[in-house]
Amino acid sequence: MKNIVLIGFMGTGKTTVGKRLAGRLGRQFVDTDLEIERVTGKTIPQIFAQDGEVRFRSEERLVIQKLSRREGLVIATGGGVVLDPENVADLKRNGVLICLAADPEIIYQRVKGKKHRPLLNKKGKLREQIKTLLAARAPFYAVADFTIDTGNISSGEVANKIINYLDSLRTNGEL
Ligand code: S3P
Numbered sequence: 001m002k003n004i005v006l007i008g009f010m011g012t013g014k015t016t017v018g019k020r021l022a023g024r025l026g027r028q029f030v031d032t033d034l035e036i037e038r039v040t041g042k043t044i045p046q047i048f049a050q051d052g053e054v055r056f057r058s059e060e061r062l063v064i065q066k067l068s069r070r071e072g073l074v075i076a077t078g079g080g081v082v083l084d085p086e087n088v089a090d091l092k093r094n095g096v097l098i099c100l101a102a103d104p105e106i107i108y109q110r111v112k113g114k115k116h117r118p119l120l121n122k123k124g125k126l127r128e129q130i131k132t133l134l135a136a137r138a139p140f141y142a143v144a145d146f147t148i149d150t151g152n153i154s155s156g157e158v159a160n161k162i163i164n165y166l167d168s169l170r171t172n173g174e175l
Contacts, residue, residue, distance in 0.1 A: 001072040002175065003095035004162070008141060009134055010079040010117055011110040012100035013150045013158060018076035021159045031076045035063045044078075048118035057084065064090055080119075082140040092143070096169070098162055099144030102151045104131045 004021065006014040015031055022029035033044055036059045040047060047056045061084060067075055068090035075095070081087050091097060102110075108127050111120055122129040141147070146165050150158050169175035 003068070003071060003073045003075055003091070004166070005075045005077060005091045005095040005097050006100055007077050007082050007091075007097055007144060008079065008100035009102070009107060009137060010120060011107040012079075012102045013110075013155055014076040014079075014100055016155045017100060017150070017158045017162070018074050020155050021162055022074040024159055024163065025074065027072055027074050029074045029076070030067060032060060032063050032067070032081060033078045035067070036060060036078075039063065043116070045116060045118050053118075060084075061087060068093060068095065079137070082143060083137075088143050096146070096166065096175070097144045098165070099141045099147040100150045100158065101141070101147055102149065104134055106151045107134070 004025075004027070006018050008014055018031065019029050021027075036047070036056070037043055039062075040059055042050070044056070047059065057080070060078060060081060064077075064081060064084075064087045067073065071094060075091075077091075081091075088097075104127065107130050111117060111130070112126060119133065120126060120129060146162075148158055148161050153161075166175060
């Protein structure tokens, strides 16, 4: 059974939707950031501050290698997972990649006031920071098999759309 892998920018709802989807499908849910925190014994902000982003990306790479060898999971990934083509190749090998998307303003409203994302740290310039990073990341999120705008719908509705998409793949014999 293939994994269902949620990719997409910070604040697009990967963790919330992933938990819901896993519950609906009776699958195990795994969040790559939580997995990194478990393995390292540090929080994501601590890893960035003490060891740097390069170290975070190598921990992330190890977690992806490990998880992509498993089957039947719902995996919520960190927003930067797709920057490494080897992560994408591993996840695609036995997974369906679903991208959750949202407009910059919606992302801004969702992430402002939250402190656990080291890459969104420009207090007065958070809107610009989101826009710039989102534009730079857009080509990487285009690797998805299916993309859903989560801007104006509930996490339950996003989960429904994913389930409908998976059903259509099954009907076409692609899953
Ligand atoms: C990151 C996204 C974060 C986390 C880390 C880096 C990114 O995950 O992995 O702070 O590079 O976009 P979320 O997308 O779950 O916030």
